Amino acid sequence: MKTIRLLIAYDGTTFHGWQIQPNTPTIQGEIEYCLSIIHNRHITLHGAGRTDAGVHANGMVAHFHSEKTMDPGAFKAGLNSMLPESIRILQASEESPSFHARFSVTSKTYVYSIYNGEILLPQKRLYTVHIRKQLDFDTMKQCLKELVGTHDFASFETAGSRDPLFPSRKGSTRTIHEAYICEIGGDFHSFTFTGDGFLRHMVRNIVGTVLEVGLGSRTVDDFKAALTARKRSAAGPTSPARGLTLERIVY
Amino acid sequence: MKTIRLLIAYDGTTFHGWQIQPNTPTIQGEIEYCLSIIHNRHITLHGAGRTDAGVHANGMVAHFHSEKTMDPGAFKAGLNSMLPESIRILQASEESPSFHARFSVTSKTYVYSIYNGEILLPQKRLYTVHIRKQLDFDTMKQCLKELVGTHDFASFETAGSRDPLFPSRKGSTRTIHEAYICEIGGDFHSFTFTGDGFLRHMVRNIVGTVLEVGLGSRTVDDFKAALTARKRSAAGPTSPARGLTLERIVY
Numbered sequence A, B: 001m002k003t004i005r006l007l008i009a010y011d012g013t014t015f016h017g018w019q020i021q022p023n024t025p026t027i028q029g030e031i032e033y034c035l036s037i038i039h040n041r042h043i044t045l046h047g048a049g050r051t052d053a054g055v056h057a058n059g060m061v062a063h064f065h066s067e068k069t070m071d072p073g074a075f076k077a078g079l080n081s082m083l084p085e086s087i088r089i090l091q092a093s094e095e096s097p098s099f100h101a102r103f104s105v106t107s108k109t110y111v112y113s114i115y116n117g118e119i120l121l122p123q124k125r126l127y128t129v130h131i132r133k134q135l136d137f138d139t140m141k142q143c144l145k146e147l148v149g150t151h152d153f154a155s156f157e158t159a160g161s162r163d164p165l166f167p168s169r170k171g172s173t174r175t176i177h178e179a180y181i182c183e184i185g186g187d188f189h190s191f192t193f194t195g196d197g198f199l200r201h202m203v204r205n206i207v208g209t210v211l212e213v214g215l216g217s218r219t220v221d222d223f224k225a226a227l228t229a230r231k232r233s234a235a236g237p238t239s240p241a242r243g244l245t246l247e248r249i250v251y
Helices: A027-039 A072-082 A137-147 A202-214 A220-229 B027-039 B072-082 B137-147 B202-214 B220-229
Strands: A002-010 A056-066 A087-095 A107-115 A149-152 A173-185 A188-195 A244-250 B002-010 B056-066 B087-095 B107-115 B149-152 B173-185 B188-195 B244-250
Touching: A002 A027, A002 A072, A027 A056, A027 A072, A027 A087, A072 A087, A107 A173, A107 A202, A137 A173, A137 A188, A137 A202, A137 A220, A188 A202, A202 A220, B002 B027, B002 B072, B027 B056, B027 B072, B027 B087, B072 B087, B107 B173, B107 B202, B137 B173, B137 B188, B137 B202, B137 B220, B188 B202, B202 B220, B202 B244
Parallel strands: A056 A244, B056 B244
Antiparallel strands: A002 A056, A002 A087, A107 A188, A107 A244, A149 A173, A173 A188, B002 B056, B002 B087, B107 B188, B107 B244, B149 B173, B173 B188
16 A cells, blocks of 8 residues: 655635535545545545635645556546646655654644735735725734744634544644745735644734734734734634645645 | 726626626626715726636726716726725725727737646636646747737637627727737646737637647648638637636736
8 A cells, every 4th residue: 555645736616625525525635536446445634734715725735545556647638638627736845654644744834815005906806905095014024033943822722623534733832934924026015924823714814914013003012912812812813714725734 | 077997807707707797706896886876876898808708807997977976096096995806906096087998998808727747736626627638838939939920710709698788890800909818837828918909718729729839730731721710610629718818918
């Protein structure tokens, strides 16, 4: 039995998230369906984590077990010929049997894209959140600095989010290695977060709160207080899914 | 009565083209609907031309007549608040009564986007055509040079395309001022065409034929022969709509 690792990109717009669900299009569901046809039996695909409905990926990782003797590149070609163009297999490679897409993760990087100009071009609207009012990027950058390090991120965790099948050993404590804002040009900006793991909606809840600071309805001190409060009600709203892309996973 | 000129961007993916049709979403239909609500009477929007189903625009121009005393900027803001995010009004300005979005055109620029790499990222798929086989860009560039100047482009005109309401004075003769290929990076390439006017499907029929040269199934001499043959059957297929964007119109 071989362990095959896939690097996957998808446009999350039309999917109800990564995780398979009955009677609704999901990324895991689409790929498992194609793998099961190839193997003529049910194949379970183990993802590095779940992404919510509408969230995109350029670097999701998943693995499955196969008795097939075919080259990993043949899985890539076969899957890409069967999958919708909104899901692409970027790489397929054989791993040692000890590899697990979820449990072997070292770090993940998410990028959140916003547009802070007057009119967002239609071709960008599915992948970018439009904030019309001028944002104060200096105060937002100060907020992101506060996040770096190991913290209890309970204030940024959406309730009811723990998976009973995978009780977390870490509670709501996570380590963020990097958090910064880049100006892409043309009024586009990206928020990049790299950490050892992220709670449910954590990036979107952080961005929603940081944007309140950028809009002046919350100060940097309010943001620090929200982080240390360790309760969801202390932080701001969940920003829209379409701005978020799972960019990279390191093992 | 004022003449108001609009500069319009749209994602053509979900529209059945520019021109209004009953019971189907079109760009003209969406904007006329909003203008008619604003004016409390039917408003006709005159476009610079029609784009086909699935074709995008960053620079469509249209005009309408209004008895409203409001500032043109208020039309822009009002329309953008009512229209779907797939259509954006980039500018609204008052013109002299002699301005006509269709008859006053000096030149139009279309851009056709292709990806010539292995895997097209999902977020680009709605705006780019994927050619997997390696293209010979040198021979394609030679073809584009042949197009510059005044020619009878009947070989690149889709049949049954003349509008009986607007019989053309020029037949199928048009002047192309510029035609070139740019490498955008990351295996993305764009074909840019500027001319005094374009026949129905003309850019897509040219690109479809040029791609046959790039793939080696037709020579540059074959391409020249197709241009001078003045019959549609001499040229290649119509390339997909999603690669095409109406980029700019000059008056």
